[in-house]
Amino acid sequence: MSLQVLDRSLVMQAVRVSEAAAIAAWSVVGRGDEKAADQAAVEAMRTALNGLDIDGTIVIGEGERDEAPMLYIGERVGKGVGPRIDIALDPLEGTTLAAKNMANALAVMAWAPFGTLLNAPDTYMDKIACGPGFPEGVLDLDKGAAENARALAAAKGVGVAELSVCVLDRPRHAEIITSLREVGARVCLITDGDVAGVMNTADSDTGIDMYVGQGGAPEGVLACAALKCVGGQFQGRLVFRNAQERARAEAHGITDLDKKYDLHEMVRGDAIFVATGVTDGALLDGVKVRGGRVHTHTLVMNSHTRTVREVRMNRPL
Numbered sequence: 001m002s003l004q005v006l007d008r009s010l011v012m013q014a015v016r017v018s019e020a021a022a023i024a025a026w027s028v029v030g031r032g033d034e035k036a037a038d039q040a041a042v043e044a045m046r047t048a049l050n051g052l053d054i055d056g057t058i059v060i061g062e063g064e065r066d067e068a069p070m071l072y073i074g075e076r077v078g079k080g081v082g083p084r085i086d087i088a089l090d091p092l093e094g095t096t097l098a099a100k101n102m103a104n105a106l107a108v109m110a111w112a113p114f115g116t117l118l119n120a121p122d123t124y125m126d127k128i129a130c131g132p133g134f135p136e137g138v139l140d141l142d143k144g145a146a147e148n149a150r151a152l153a154a155a156k157g158v159g160v161a162e163l164s165v166c167v168l169d170r171p172r173h174a175e176i177i178t179s180l181r182e183v184g185a186r187v188c189l190i191t192d193g194d195v196a197g198v199m200n201t202a203d204s205d206t207g208i209d210m211y212v213g214q215g216g217a218p219e220g221v222l223a224c225a226a227l228k229c230v231g232g233q234f235q236g237r238l239v240f241r242n243a244q245e246r247a248r249a250e251a252h253g254i255t256d257l258d259k260k261y262d263l264h265e266m267v268r269g270d271a272i273f274v275a276t277g278v279t280d281g282a283l284l285d286g287v288k289v290r291g292g293r294v295h296t297h298t299l300v301m302n303s304h305t306r307t308v309r310e311v312r313m314n315r316p317l
Contacts, residue, residue: 010083011302013052014111014274015311019296021045021091021107022276026287029279030101037098041091041107041278042071049087054078056111059119060088060218073119086117088221094193097279104196104281109274110225116269118221118261121248124239125217127194130210131202132231141235141260145212146179152210153185160184166197166211173213180212198223199275199283202230206282214239224266226273229301230308234263270304292317 024044028037049056056078061071071077071089087109092098094105110117128139128148134155139148145165153160161184167173169189180187188208190197194215200208220236227234237260240246249257276298277284285297298311 010052010054010111011272011274011300012311014109014272015276015298015300017045017048017052018107018109018274018276018298019313020048022278022287022296022298023294025092025098025105025107025278026289029098029105029287032099034095034099038092038095045089045091045107045109046071046077049077050079052078053082055080055082055084056087057085057114058089059086059117060090060110060221061122073122084114086112086114088112088117088218088225090195090219090222092278093195093219093222093275094278096192101279102191103279104190104193104283105278105286106193106196106281106284107276107278108195108222110222110267110271112225112267112271113269116267116271117225118266118268119252119254120217120221120238120266121245121252121254123217123245123249124214124241125220125236126214126239127198127220127223127234127236128210128212129198129201129223129227129234130232131204131227134233136233139210139233139235141237144179145176146183146185148212149180149183149185149210156209161186163209164188164207166190166200166208167213168192168194168197168215170213176213195219195223195226195275196281196283198234199226202227202232203283221266222273224263225271225303226275226301227263228267228271229273229303229306231306232263234266236261236266267303270302272303273299273301275299289317 021041025041089109097105200206279286
């Protein structure tokens with residue numbers, strides 16, 4: 001592990017990268033154009049990254065499924081000097097949320113020493129996660145959502161009725177949602193943004209105890225980087241809908257297509273994670289412009305020091 005990657009000055013540079021993407025995305029929030037919002041965030045993040053003294057490689061990019069503007073997997077960023085790092089990013093997590101000016105749109109990014117982030121293909125992933133403070137292995141992706149809810153409630157020392165579970169509101173999750181409600185758990189449905197959904201399990205103020213369901217594999221790696229910093233748990237398994245997606249995984253060096261990954265297999269070393277609010281949400285305030293000044297709210301986490309900081313910035317627009 002290169003401690004240069006986790007150097008405080010470099011961490012703050014990462015904050016400025018996510019701030020730039022969030023501010024750029026904010027300029028088109030609520031205008032109904034998902035691609036314009038995503039493109040603005042991508043271009044701002046790329047420009048900011050290329051101004052840094054790093055030798056960065058994008059291992060988790062965005063946009064392949066959506067044919068959106070990309071910071072593509074394998075792209076080299078930075079000036080080519082300084083620490084060599086893996087970068088996972090989503091310049092605009094929740095493009096639909098931003099286009100509709102809905103809550104919880106974020107600019108998110110994770111950095112780790114070279115070769116330590118899972119190079120996940122742009123496919124789907126079955127996921128289950130919880131925050132810190134529970135016995136290792138309390139959740140098991142191979143068990144049903146209801147059984148996992150019971151296990152987590154028992155570990156927490158409460159009844160299942162006191163448990164809140166976050167699930168993406170998708171038809172594919174109908175059975176999960178029904179099973180959770182049948183055992184008495186409270187289900188919190190979200191329309192988009194499953195990085196934020198997983199992150200919510202690590203913040204007691206959100207009231208979310210568990211996340212379960214199927215979402216993007218790249219977003220799973222980003223969420224793992226965040227949980228790595230606070231000691232949460234995560235399990236995931238890649239989901240392939242066709243031979244093309246299986247071939248894409250094999251091209252990324254993945255040989256066991258049925259493997260159940262835990263957090264430490266997806267993020268194999270220390271990492272930093274940053275998220276800047278684009279719109280107001282459960283974790284972060286969105287970008288605000290008042291009196292000719294722009295205000296941002298960023299969460300920055302460092303797994304090496306186990307620190308979590310909130311950074312508020314305001315400067316002339």
